[in-house]
Amino acid sequence: MNKLDFILKKIIRDGVGRSKKISALVGLSVAIFLLLTSIQLQINYHDLLNNKNNKDSIANFLVINKILTDATLGKTSIEDSIIKDIQLQPFTEAVGELSPSKFKASIESNSKRFPFYTDISFESVPKEFVDVNGTVWNWSEQSPYVPIIIPTLFLDFYNFQFSLSQDLPQLTPDIVKMIVFKVSTHTKTGSTSYNAKIVGFSDRISSMIVPEEFLNWGNQQFSLDTTKTVSRVIIKTKDPGSPLLSEYLKKHHLTTDADKTRFSKYRKVVDTVVYIAGITGGLLLAFALLVFTLFIQITIASCKEEITLLIILGASPTQLGKFLIKRFFPINIWLVSGAVTAICFLQYFLFKVLEIQHIYIDRLISGYTIGFAALLLLLIWWINKRSIQRYIYQ
């Protein structure tokens, strides 16, 4: 501290405003903490929705179909107009059409050790919506086999239910992938068989899917109905928990896996909590700044005679303003730094707690939170400076 500031500090004392200063600082601390926390929570939620590591916990793909009621029986195909409208919605990143097979088909095992036969149907979906990586996902008439993706649930059903009741061996996913099945298509003129292999298991689509090339070829070859039908659509969305998405589906009598959209309820809760924390923080900040301004006013008013004499002796208002800013502002830097540090600890704690549940958020706080803290500091500095100038010149 320089000599002038040392003497000025003895002249301009907190005096009667000390208790107001303490209450203002406590209020400011809570307000800053609440505001920064609400921002960090919002960013964490955004990360949860977009972090690839979190796809187990939050689905990014939704398969949508019409709600089946008496009125929609036989009329469940989705019209082009609805698909176009879905594409335009803010929650939609991409839309893919699921087309059904229109021919009779069956699948059976070639192995006597593992005998089974069942009638089946297929669906196809554009490649970018297939969630099985590392496999060739196409077909031509020259292909040695038809690649098929089945829902993971089917294998679970077989291993933990069907195989036990039929005294059949349990099968790991790798073993299933090695088995060559026989897929047959049936028409009035006869049956045709193809080799088929299960190349992967999908958590995303709840039907057996084959490459679009095979499905289109099959529909042309074996079906009399050549019109294009979209049974369901799959959408890629940033936020399956978006309340907007839930409302849209409800409004258009569409439905999807309720388990995936249940996040919309959580999202509403998170939004409400963040909103309340933000509003409370904002109000508290305004109130605390008001009290802090009052404290500055009281300090200056209680030293009015001393300040007047200082100015008479030759101290400039600019000099006094700089001194008072140095006097009042640095505590705010400590408050904001304290709040940021507390949020850093909380963030790391949250990271550790969620990590156990395989939900991943950043272990460090966001740059946006730090940026907002800096902005907050700038706002407090501006308000302090303005109050000091106003009261000194009075």
Place this chain on the structure above:
Amino acid sequence: MLELNHLMPIPLRDRLSKKESSVWNNQILVSTEEWIKITAPSGTGKTTLMHMLYGIRSDYDGAILLDGINIKNMSINELASIRQIKMSVIFQDLRLFPHLTAFENIELKRVLQKPYYESDKIIEMAEVLGISNILSQKAAICSYGEQQRISIIRALIQPFTLLLMDEPFSHLDNNNKAIAAKLIAQECIKRNAALIITDLEDDDLFTYSRKLIL
């Protein structure tokens, strides 16, 4: 350097306009290094004049020009700058901070701008004026005579080209008056500064270039 152009304090206008004065409602030019004594009985506006010259009061007709600039038109920051480097004052009512020590009261004026002297000079001047023993004492518990000498050192510790003194020796005996006047004269000569002093009676404490009746 300083020009008083037909000054007349508005609150005293009725009373002062009836009296003959060589200051009020006259044009006075104070040049560099000029030492002026203004003598007047009580209640004739000595302190009012000093406050006007120092820029504390602006309720007057006429103009005060310092280096050609009307001090009424100066901003509060410009006036502060003038008071830091051009104009120093010894108030009649001393105007010390009672809860600061004698040393701190003087030190404040030394460091308010780029210091003209090192802080040792405060001790040196205090020894000359015989108050070195009360430098660490709070101003509130110093006698009027001591406070007056603190006030004199405070005015001399800063840079200036014009020194205003409003009855600066009112609480001093003749011996201390002479010592203080000698110190003030030395400091003014050193800076080539002008001085304006007001008092109730005439004296020859300084080598005045002019004596005026208020």
